[in-house]
Amino acid sequence: MAMVVFIGALLFLFLAAMPVAFSMGFTSLLLMLMDGKILYGNIAQKMVGGVNSFVILAVPLFLLAGKLLNVGGITDRIFKFCHVCVGFLPGGLGHVNVASSIIFSGMSGTAVSDAAGLGTIEIKAMRNAGYPKGFSSAITAASSTIGPIIPPSLPMVVYGVSAGASIGALFLAGLIPGLLMGLAMMLLMAYFAKKKNYPRGNYPTAKTFFIALKEAFLPLLTPVIIIGGIYQGIFTPTEAAVVAVVYGLLLSGLIYRELNWPTLLQVFRETARDSAVLGLILACATLYGNIIMRAKIPMQVLDFFTSLAHSQWTMLIVLNIFLLIVGAFMETISAITILMPIMLPLLDKFDIDPVHFGVIIVLNLMIGLLTPPFGIVLFVISKIGEVGIIQLTKELLPFIAVLLVVLGLITFFPQIVLWLPSLMYT
Structure with missing residues (x-):
């Protein structure tokens, strides 16, 4: 009965367009009522405990870092540098698009920041060069999904908190899959360039290259500082978010001087608003997870999935299909917070590495961002x-097809994901 109420109430509230946090909260209250009474003290304790975490500090900080880099002239410099490096290839601006997203993903950590920040520059440049607007928009949308895979990654932080996995290991685990995604898209771009005779840029001179490198050098150091600092044990992933914010302020405000006080205040307001929304989701998700555990819903889900699959590999196939469907209907952070309390028993039962699964679930949900009816990046x-x-x-x-190929590779060849973390976390 609890399972029927859980699914029915949650779906009804989603279809009624109620915000995700409130949907989880009301579903939790219903399950409490079925259990006998509403424990108000338990509600307050669980919700506060859900956000009272040092690791959670990384969420608003990475949001702030991404916004600072977007308004501080960083995106222009990255785009120009990538244009010099790969713009001479067949279909040059398509390769520039993907390369820019790979570099920017090492700074922002979210697909929407990439799409909204770099997207405007990339689409305008491609359309001015004669690329069809549909294709220009498609490759921009697809390349933005690299953002949450390559570290730092906001969804990886939320997953790590929900699954109890190491944030540092998750960051390192996403690096090779993210580069594979970029390579796959560039290969597809090369195919389209040859087939449709898309234009290419001129070969850069040494002078042009070094000018572009000089202008982009400091922004290019951002992912090096973040990933290198975590890998060397200089700072934790949460402290890395602080470093990213401070570095973003220095670049945008003091070095390039493209960040003024009104813009900075606007960035702070937007970050506070977005952080409050995510914080409420995480607080309600903690309560929700506690209640469904008490209702033994994860055990029922475990029994259902176990009836569909009897080995680790078949379970991973089933979970991938399930997550691809979920990703088409739910926003990434919401999906992770809702699903992880239910899926953790499955990971234990089938001996699936939580770090491996972290990259799988995020990539699945990134593909969902590109698909109707609720793909945010699509809109x-x-x-x-x-x-x-x-x-x-x-x-x-x-582009979705090549992302599915990458998803298959990281699913069935776990070492693609786990090799880098194994070097540090052994």
Whole structure:
């Protein structure tokens, strides 16, 4: 009975367009009522405990770092540098698009920041060079999904807290899969460039290269500082978020002087608003997780999935299919916070490494950001690129296909994900 109420109430509230945090909260109250009474003290304790965590500090800090880099002239410098490095390849600006996203992902940690920040520059440049607006928008949307895979990653932080996995290990685990995603998209871009005769840029001179490198050198150091600092044990992932914010302020405000006080205050307001929303989701998710554990719903889910799969590999296939469906209907952070209390018993039962699964679940949900009906990146790029949702979805299909190939590789070859973490966390 509890399982029926849990699924029915949650789906009804979602369809009624109630915010995710309130949906989880009301579902928790219903399950409490079924258990006998509402324990108000337990509600307060669990919700406060859900956000009273040192690790959670990384969430607003990485949000702030991404916004600072977006408004401080960093994106322009990264784009120009990538244009010099790979713009001469067939379909040059498509490769620039992907390379820029790979570099920017080492700074922002979110797909929407990449799409909204770099997306405007990339789409405008590609359309001015004669690329179709649908294709320009599609590759921009697809490349933005690299952001939460390559460290730092906001979804990885939330997953690590929910699953009790090492944030540092998750950050390192995403590096190779993120680069694989970029390589796969660039190979697809090369195919389209040859087939449709897309333009390419001129070969850079040594002078042009060094000028672009000089302008982009300090922004390029951001992922090196973050990843290197974590890998060397100089600071924790949460402290790395502080370093990213301070470095972003120095670059945007003092060195490049493109960040003024009104803009900074606006960035702070936006960060506070977004952090409050995420904080409420995490608080309600903690309560929700505690209640469904008491209702033994994860055990029922475990029995159901166990009936579908009897080995680790078949379970991973089932979970991938399930997550691809979920990703089409739910926002990434919400999906992770809702699903992890239910899925943790499955990871234990089938001996699935939580770090390995962390990259799998995030990549699945990134693909979901590109698919209707609720793909956030799909809507953002549709607006920026002035392309209809249906047209953009059609243009995205080849990119979704190559992302599914990468998903298959990291699912069935775990060492792609676990090799780097194993060097540090042994």
